[in-house]
Amino acid sequence: MNEDYELRFLTPIKDQLEAIARGGVFGHAFILSGDDAYNAALFLAQCNNCLTPIDGLACGDCQVCRKIAAGVFEELHIIYPEKNLHRIEKMRSVQEIATRKAIYGRVKVFIIVNAELMQEAAANSLLKTLEEPPDNTLFILLADNIDRLLPTIISRCQVFGCGRESVAIIDDNEVEKLIPQAQELLLSLPQLQCWQVLLRAKTVISENDKQQQLHYFTALLWLLVSSIRGERQLPFTPEQALKSAMMMENAIDYIYRNINRKILTDVIFLRLWQNALR
Numbered sequence: 001m002n003e004d005y006e007l008r009f010l011t012p013i014k015d016q017l018e019a020i021a022r023g024g025v026f027g028h029a030f031i032l033s034g035d036d037a038y039n040a041a042l043f044l045a046q047c048n049n050c051l052t053p054i055d056g057l058a059c060g061d062c063q064v065c066r067k068i069a070a071g072v073f074e075e076l077h078i079i080y081p082e083k084n085l086h087r088i089e090k091m092r093s094v095q096e097i098a099t100r101k102a103i104y105g106r107v108k109v110f111i112i113v114n115a116e117l118m119q120e121a122a123a124n125s126l127l128k129t130l131e132e133p134p135d136n137t138l139f140i141l142l143a144d145n146i147d148r149l150l151p152t153i154i155s156r157c158q159v160f161g162c163g164r165e166s167v168a169i170i171d172d173n174e175v176e177k178l179i180p181q182a183q184e185l186l187l188s189l190p191q192l193q194c195w196q197v198l199l200r201a202k203t204v205i206s207e208n209d210k211q212q213q214l215h216y217f218t219a220l221l222w223l224l225v226s227s228i229r230g231e232r233q234l235p236f237t238p239e240q241a242l243k244s245a246m247m248m249e250n251a252i253d254y255i256y257r258n259i260n261r262k263i264l265t266d267v268i269f270l271r272l273w274q275n276a277l278r
Protein backbone atom coordinates (compact mmCIF):
# COMPACT_ATOMS: atom_id res chain seq x y z
CA MET A 1 0.00 0.00 0.00
CA ASN A 2 2.66 2.50 1.01
CA GLU A 3 4.72 2.02 -2.16
CA ASP A 4 1.67 2.87 -4.23
CA TYR A 5 1.11 6.02 -2.25
CA GLU A 6 4.64 7.18 -2.81
CA LEU A 7 4.87 6.25 -6.46
CA ARG A 8 1.70 7.98 -7.43
CA PHE A 9 2.93 11.38 -6.33
CA LEU A 10 6.25 11.09 -8.05
CA THR A 11 4.61 10.62 -11.42
CA PRO A 12 4.70 13.76 -13.50
CA ILE A 13 1.60 14.89 -15.36
CA LYS A 14 2.90 13.81 -18.76
CA ASP A 15 3.21 10.24 -17.54
CA GLN A 16 -0.33 10.36 -16.21
CA LEU A 17 -1.70 11.71 -19.46
CA GLU A 18 0.30 9.13 -21.37
CA ALA A 19 -1.11 6.39 -19.18
CA ILE A 20 -4.62 7.63 -19.98
CA ALA A 21 -3.79 7.84 -23.67
CA ARG A 22 -2.26 4.34 -23.69
CA GLY A 23 -5.37 2.95 -22.06
CA GLY A 24 -7.26 4.30 -25.06
CA VAL A 25 -9.95 5.71 -22.82
CA PHE A 26 -10.09 9.46 -22.66
CA GLY A 27 -12.44 11.35 -20.49
CA HIS A 28 -14.30 14.00 -22.40
CA ALA A 29 -13.55 16.74 -19.88
CA PHE A 30 -10.37 17.82 -18.12
CA ILE A 31 -9.31 20.62 -15.83
CA LEU A 32 -5.62 21.39 -16.08
CA SER A 33 -3.75 23.85 -13.92
CA GLY A 34 -0.14 24.96 -13.61
CA ASP A 35 2.58 26.34 -15.87
CA ASP A 36 2.38 23.58 -18.43
CA ALA A 37 -1.40 23.33 -18.60
CA TYR A 38 -1.63 24.80 -22.08
CA ASN A 39 0.96 22.42 -23.52
CA ALA A 40 -0.66 19.48 -21.77
CA ALA A 41 -3.99 20.52 -23.33
CA LEU A 42 -2.45 20.56 -26.79
CA PHE A 43 -0.93 17.15 -26.10
CA LEU A 44 -4.37 15.77 -25.20
CA ALA A 45 -5.80 17.32 -28.37
CA GLN A 46 -3.03 15.69 -30.40
CA CYS A 47 -3.52 12.26 -28.81
CA ASN A 48 -7.19 12.44 -29.78
CA ASN A 49 -6.57 13.43 -33.39
CA CYS A 50 -3.11 12.21 -34.43
CA LEU A 51 -3.03 10.55 -37.85
CA THR A 52 -0.21 8.15 -36.97
CA PRO A 53 -0.33 7.56 -33.22
CA ILE A 54 2.46 5.54 -31.69
CA ASP A 55 1.27 3.27 -28.89
CA GLY A 56 -1.91 5.34 -28.58
CA LEU A 57 0.13 8.52 -28.15
CA ALA A 58 0.41 11.50 -30.47
CA CYS A 59 3.34 11.20 -32.87
CA GLY A 60 3.94 14.94 -32.63
CA ASP A 61 5.00 14.95 -36.26
CA CYS A 62 2.02 14.33 -38.54
CA GLN A 63 0.14 17.13 -40.22
CA VAL A 64 -2.56 17.21 -37.54
CA CYS A 65 -0.10 17.14 -34.62
CA ARG A 66 1.79 20.03 -36.19
CA LYS A 67 -1.36 22.04 -36.81
CA ILE A 68 -2.47 21.51 -33.22
CA ALA A 69 0.94 22.54 -31.89
CA ALA A 70 0.63 25.72 -33.94
CA GLY A 71 -2.94 26.27 -32.69
CA VAL A 72 -4.36 26.24 -36.23
CA PHE A 73 -6.13 22.86 -36.38
CA GLU A 74 -9.68 23.30 -37.69
CA GLU A 75 -11.28 21.22 -34.93
CA LEU A 76 -9.38 22.98 -32.16
CA HIS A 77 -11.23 25.86 -30.54
CA ILE A 78 -9.28 27.92 -28.07
CA ILE A 79 -11.54 30.20 -26.08
CA TYR A 80 -10.02 33.18 -24.35
CA PRO A 81 -11.87 35.43 -21.92
CA GLU A 82 -12.98 38.79 -23.23
CA LYS A 83 -12.46 41.71 -20.87
CA ASN A 84 -11.63 39.23 -18.12
CA LEU A 85 -14.87 37.30 -18.49
CA HIS A 86 -16.25 34.26 -20.26
CA ARG A 87 -19.79 35.23 -21.13
CA ILE A 88 -22.79 33.00 -21.65
CA GLU A 89 -23.04 33.89 -25.35
CA LYS A 90 -19.62 32.37 -25.88
CA MET A 91 -20.54 29.16 -24.04
CA ARG A 92 -23.71 28.88 -26.09
CA SER A 93 -21.67 29.08 -29.26
CA VAL A 94 -19.33 26.43 -27.85
CA GLN A 95 -22.33 24.17 -27.33
CA GLU A 96 -23.55 24.87 -30.84
CA ILE A 97 -20.18 24.11 -32.45
CA ALA A 98 -19.80 21.00 -30.29
CA THR A 99 -22.93 19.45 -31.75
CA ARG A 100 -21.61 19.75 -35.30
CA LYS A 101 -19.73 16.79 -36.68
CA ALA A 102 -15.94 16.96 -36.77
CA ILE A 103 -14.84 17.16 -40.40
CA TYR A 104 -11.08 17.56 -40.23
CA GLY A 105 -10.35 15.18 -37.40
CA ARG A 106 -11.80 12.62 -35.04
CA VAL A 107 -12.47 14.81 -32.04
CA LYS A 108 -13.46 18.43 -31.63
CA VAL A 109 -11.39 20.01 -28.90
CA PHE A 110 -12.34 23.05 -26.86
CA ILE A 111 -9.71 24.65 -24.68
CA ILE A 112 -11.15 27.23 -22.31
CA VAL A 113 -8.37 29.49 -21.09
CA ASN A 114 -8.75 30.97 -17.59
CA ALA A 115 -11.92 28.99 -17.05
CA GLU A 116 -12.26 30.49 -13.57
CA LEU A 117 -13.34 33.70 -15.29
CA MET A 118 -16.64 32.16 -16.41
CA GLN A 119 -19.72 34.10 -15.39
CA GLU A 120 -22.12 31.97 -13.42
CA ALA A 121 -24.56 31.76 -16.31
CA ALA A 122 -21.72 30.80 -18.64
CA ALA A 123 -20.56 28.11 -16.21
CA ASN A 124 -24.07 26.70 -15.97
CA SER A 125 -24.35 26.63 -19.73
CA LEU A 126 -21.04 24.78 -19.99
CA LEU A 127 -22.17 22.42 -17.24
CA LYS A 128 -25.16 21.40 -19.36
CA THR A 129 -22.83 20.61 -22.24
CA LEU A 130 -20.55 18.59 -19.96
CA GLU A 131 -23.50 16.66 -18.58
CA GLU A 132 -24.54 15.53 -22.02
CA PRO A 133 -21.43 15.88 -24.12
CA PRO A 134 -21.94 15.52 -27.86
CA ASP A 135 -20.04 12.56 -29.34
CA ASN A 136 -16.39 13.04 -30.16
CA THR A 137 -15.81 16.17 -28.18
CA LEU A 138 -13.11 16.99 -25.67
CA PHE A 139 -13.36 19.91 -23.26
CA ILE A 140 -10.25 21.15 -21.51
CA LEU A 141 -10.55 23.86 -18.90
CA LEU A 142 -7.38 25.69 -17.96
CA ALA A 143 -7.65 27.15 -14.48
CA ASP A 144 -5.12 28.10 -11.86
CA ASN A 145 -7.63 28.50 -9.07
CA ILE A 146 -9.82 25.50 -9.44
CA ASP A 147 -11.65 26.30 -6.22
CA ARG A 148 -13.24 29.17 -8.14
CA LEU A 149 -14.96 26.73 -10.51
CA LEU A 150 -18.41 25.33 -9.82
CA PRO A 151 -18.08 22.08 -7.84
CA THR A 152 -20.54 20.53 -10.27
CA ILE A 153 -18.16 21.33 -13.14
CA ILE A 154 -15.16 19.97 -11.23
CA SER A 155 -16.99 16.73 -10.56
CA ARG A 156 -17.51 16.22 -14.30
CA CYS A 157 -13.83 16.60 -15.10
CA GLN A 158 -10.56 14.80 -14.56
CA VAL A 159 -8.31 17.26 -12.77
CA PHE A 160 -4.56 17.44 -13.25
CA GLY A 161 -1.87 19.83 -12.10
CA CYS A 162 0.74 20.40 -14.78
CA GLY A 163 3.94 22.29 -14.53
CA ARG A 164 7.07 22.71 -12.52
CA GLU A 165 5.37 23.79 -9.35
CA SER A 166 2.55 21.32 -9.64
CA VAL A 167 4.74 18.32 -10.25
CA ALA A 168 6.95 19.24 -7.32
CA ILE A 169 8.76 16.06 -6.48
CA ILE A 170 8.49 14.89 -2.91
CA ASP A 171 11.97 14.92 -1.43
CA ASP A 172 12.28 12.06 1.06
CA ASN A 173 14.99 13.89 3.03
CA GLU A 174 12.75 16.90 3.53
CA VAL A 175 9.90 14.62 4.64
CA GLU A 176 12.27 12.86 7.09
CA LYS A 177 13.12 16.20 8.67
CA LEU A 178 9.45 16.89 9.36
CA ILE A 179 8.73 13.48 10.90
CA PRO A 180 9.46 14.44 14.56
CA GLN A 181 7.27 17.55 14.28
CA ALA A 182 4.45 15.63 12.58
CA GLN A 183 4.69 12.80 15.11
CA GLU A 184 4.49 15.26 18.00
CA LEU A 185 1.31 16.69 16.46
CA LEU A 186 -0.35 13.28 16.06
CA LEU A 187 0.58 12.23 19.61
CA SER A 188 -0.79 15.43 21.10
CA LEU A 189 -4.16 15.32 19.27
CA PRO A 190 -6.12 13.60 22.09
CA GLN A 191 -5.19 16.40 24.51
CA LEU A 192 -6.00 19.31 22.22
CA GLN A 193 -9.13 21.42 22.06
CA CYS A 194 -10.65 22.23 18.69
CA TRP A 195 -9.29 25.81 18.65
CA GLN A 196 -5.84 24.55 19.54
CA VAL A 197 -5.93 22.21 16.56
CA LEU A 198 -6.71 25.13 14.27
CA LEU A 199 -3.92 27.14 15.85
CA ARG A 200 -1.50 24.28 15.18
CA ALA A 201 -2.67 24.15 11.56
CA LYS A 202 -1.75 27.80 11.26
CA THR A 203 1.67 27.48 12.83
CA VAL A 204 3.04 24.28 11.31
CA ILE A 205 2.00 24.77 7.70
CA SER A 206 3.33 27.72 5.83
CA GLU A 207 0.48 28.83 3.62
CA ASN A 208 2.63 30.25 0.85
CA ASP A 209 4.92 27.29 0.63
CA LYS A 210 3.26 24.55 -1.36
CA GLN A 211 6.32 22.33 -1.20
CA GLN A 212 6.51 22.54 2.60
CA GLN A 213 2.84 21.64 2.91
CA LEU A 214 3.33 18.73 0.55
CA HIS A 215 6.24 17.48 2.64
CA TYR A 216 4.39 17.94 5.93
CA PHE A 217 1.33 16.08 4.69
CA THR A 218 3.53 13.31 3.32
CA ALA A 219 5.23 13.05 6.74
CA LEU A 220 1.79 12.61 8.33
CA LEU A 221 0.94 9.97 5.72
CA TRP A 222 4.17 8.04 6.36
CA LEU A 223 3.53 8.08 10.11
CA LEU A 224 -0.01 6.80 9.69
CA VAL A 225 1.14 4.05 7.34
CA SER A 226 3.85 2.97 9.76
CA SER A 227 1.31 2.83 12.59
CA ILE A 228 -0.93 0.61 10.44
CA ARG A 229 2.07 -1.66 9.96
CA GLY A 230 2.45 -1.73 13.75
CA GLU A 231 5.87 -0.08 13.63
CA ARG A 232 4.82 2.94 15.61
CA GLN A 233 2.36 3.78 18.39
CA LEU A 234 -0.05 6.56 17.54
CA PRO A 235 -3.36 7.45 19.17
CA PHE A 236 -5.35 5.85 16.35
CA THR A 237 -6.99 2.47 16.00
CA PRO A 238 -5.79 0.64 12.86
CA GLU A 239 -9.12 1.49 11.19
CA GLN A 240 -8.83 5.16 12.10
CA ALA A 241 -5.23 5.22 10.94
CA LEU A 242 -6.22 3.70 7.61
CA LYS A 243 -9.08 6.15 7.19
CA SER A 244 -6.74 9.01 8.02
CA ALA A 245 -4.03 7.74 5.67
CA MET A 246 -6.50 7.61 2.81
CA MET A 247 -7.60 11.12 3.66
CA MET A 248 -3.96 12.31 3.61
CA GLU A 249 -3.51 10.68 0.23
CA ASN A 250 -6.45 12.68 -1.13
CA ALA A 251 -5.19 15.82 0.57
CA ILE A 252 -1.81 15.49 -1.16
CA ASP A 253 -3.68 15.07 -4.43
CA TYR A 254 -5.66 18.24 -3.71
CA ILE A 255 -2.45 20.19 -3.17
CA TYR A 256 -1.35 19.13 -6.64
CA ARG A 257 -4.67 20.35 -7.95
CA ASN A 258 -4.00 23.79 -6.53
CA ILE A 259 -6.95 23.75 -4.22
CA ASN A 260 -7.21 26.44 -1.52
CA ARG A 261 -4.47 25.21 0.78
CA LYS A 262 -5.42 27.19 3.87
CA ILE A 263 -8.90 25.66 4.03
CA LEU A 264 -7.51 22.24 3.18
CA THR A 265 -5.08 22.38 6.13
CA ASP A 266 -7.77 23.38 8.61
CA VAL A 267 -10.10 20.64 7.42
CA ILE A 268 -7.40 17.97 7.44
CA PHE A 269 -6.22 18.86 10.94
CA LEU A 270 -9.76 18.82 12.29
CA ARG A 271 -10.49 15.46 10.70
CA LEU A 272 -7.28 13.97 12.08
CA TRP A 273 -8.30 15.30 15.48
CA GLN A 274 -11.77 13.73 15.15
CA ASN A 275 -10.25 10.42 14.06
CA ALA A 276 -7.77 10.27 16.95
CA LEU A 277 -8.56 8.34 20.12
CA ARG A 278 -9.62 10.32 23.11
Ligand SMILES: [Zn+2]
Nearest residue numbers: 050059062065
Ligand atom coordinates in the same frame (compact mmCIF):
# COMPACT_ATOMS: atom_id res chain seq x y z
ZN1 LIG B 1 0.49 12.87 -35.06
